[in-house]
Amino acid sequence: MSNDPRRPQGGHRPGGRPPMNAAQMRRRRRQRRARRIFHLLTRLAVLGLVAGGVVFVGSRFQIQAARAQQARDEAAAASAAAASSAAAALHEQAASSAARAQAAAEAAAILADPRMVLVNHDTPMPEDYTFDTKECGSSLSINDTLQTEAADAFLAMQAAAADDGVTVWMQSGYRSVEYQTTLYDNKTQQYLNQGYDEATARQMAANVVNPPRYSEHNCGLAADLNCPEYTTLDEGFENTEAFAWLCEHAVDYGFILRYPKGEQAEAVTEITYEPWHWRYVGPENAARIQASGLIFEEYIAQLQAAAAAA
Secondary structure (H helix, E strand, O other): OOOOOOOOOOOOOOOOOOOOOHHHHHHHHHHHHHHHHHHHHHHHHHHHHHHHHHHHHHHHHHHHHHHHHHHHHHHHHHHHHHHHHHHHHHHHHHHHHHHHHHHHHHHHHHHHOHHHOOOOOOOOOOOOOOOOEEEOOOOOOOEOEEEHHHHHHHHHHHHHHHHOOOOOEEEEOOOOHHHHHHHHHHHHHHHHHOOOOHHHHHHHHHOOOOOOOOOHHHHOOEEEEEEOOEOOOOHHHHHOHHHHHHHHHHHHHOEEEOOOOOHHHHHHHOOOOOOOEEEEOOHHHHHHHHHHOOOHHHHHHHHHHHHHOO
16 A cells, blocks of 8 residues: 555545446446447448348349340340331332232233224224135125134134034124225215215215224124024024024134124114124133123223233
């Protein structure tokens, strides 16, 4: 023990805390540990909050990135679909154009077929239209030839009808332009003799006999047909077996009924019904015309429209 007279007796400093006993020391140590644990837990909590914030921010970023990627994918898909649609439209347009071009070429080829020449009141036979002829008429024929191909087709048709017990004759076929001129002039003269003026007489004559080069007979493809039981060329021919057979089979040999019955048909052809007048166009053309249901003038107009649409 110090002998310093300044040191107070009793073992503690003047004005200081008295020394702690063992129990107090243990309590203080517990308090210090509790404070350390509290600070440690506090720091851990803070770190947890920071980590959670980082995870939350990261999750938000990932969601936003996923949404952005989805938007990009959807945009890419829409762009691809638009491109595919545009390509399909272009393909369809190209196919349609190709189809029109093919149809136009086919129509032009049919129009160029000399068997399909159009001759009527408004359209004369082309001046450079030439052909060979062959006899195929009966002993009663006035004009007994047709274009060679048409004559062969008629003879084959006549033989087929005979096999079915039906007789078909050709009474009038090819007429030269000179012969047609004579017919037309003679008919005109008949009306002049009745007191009509020249213009009126010629117009009236044209309603009965086509002017030269305006008759199908001038191109060697038209045949006036009859039969032994009915030799007159008038509407009575429609009541014969020969006419019924022709209506069923003539198309197979390339012949069509040129001037059908009915106001609508007659308005198109400008020719009254002639059941005896048959026109050769070739088997394939005859089949197309029959399938179309059109009058020859209408069918030619349809071909011309198709050829011009290329």
